Amino acid sequence: MKRELSETVKYILKMQCKFVNADYDTLDFVNDESEWYKEFEWTKEQEEDFKIWLILYLKTCPMKNYREISTSPRRVKNYKTIANEWCFLYGWSYKKEK
Numbered sequence: 001m002k003r004e005l006s007e008t009v010k011y012i013l014k015m016q017c018k019f020v021n022a023d024y025d026t027l028d029f030v031n032d033e034s035e036w037y038k039e040f041e042w043t044k045e046q047e048e049d050f051k052i053w054l055i056l057y058l059k060t061c062p063m064k065n066y067r068e069i070s071t072s073p074r075r076v077k078n079y080k081t082i083a084n085e086w087c088f089l090y091g092w093s094y095k096k097e098k
Contacts, residue, residue, distance in 0.1 A: 003030055008061070008068040009024070012054065019050045020092055041095040050091075051083040057084060 011030075011098075020040040022096070028034040039087040058079045067093060069086075072078040 005029060006054060006064040006068045009068070012057070012069075013090070015057075016050060016090070016092075019091060034090050037090065037092060040092045042092045043095050045079075047087055047091060047094075051080075051087060054083040055079040 013029055014024045017027070017040075020042050022040045025037040027039060029036055038052065055076075058069070059076075061073075063074075066074060070082050072082070
């Protein structure tokens with residue numbers, strides 16, 4: 001089944017792709033059968049950097065965009081929770097430690 005992504009979700013996914021040098025346009029984010037999240041990996045450091053970016057985005061984005069991602073009040077604690085949940089649900093797998 002295909003689903004529509006909001007412009008805000010697309011923007012966040014594009015930024016997530018940049019953190020691992022992935023080409024957003026070649027990944028299938030809208031097909032439920034797609035396993036796009038398995039196509040790239042990131043380090044814990046890359047994930048933390050992305051979370052910092054996402055928290056800053058959530059702090060400064062228009063309320064309309066924020067509401068496309070969360071219904072919780074705009075508070076620092078909530079930004080961190082949202083970023084952690086995003087990475088848990090939509091983040092890349094971790095690179096294997098050598």
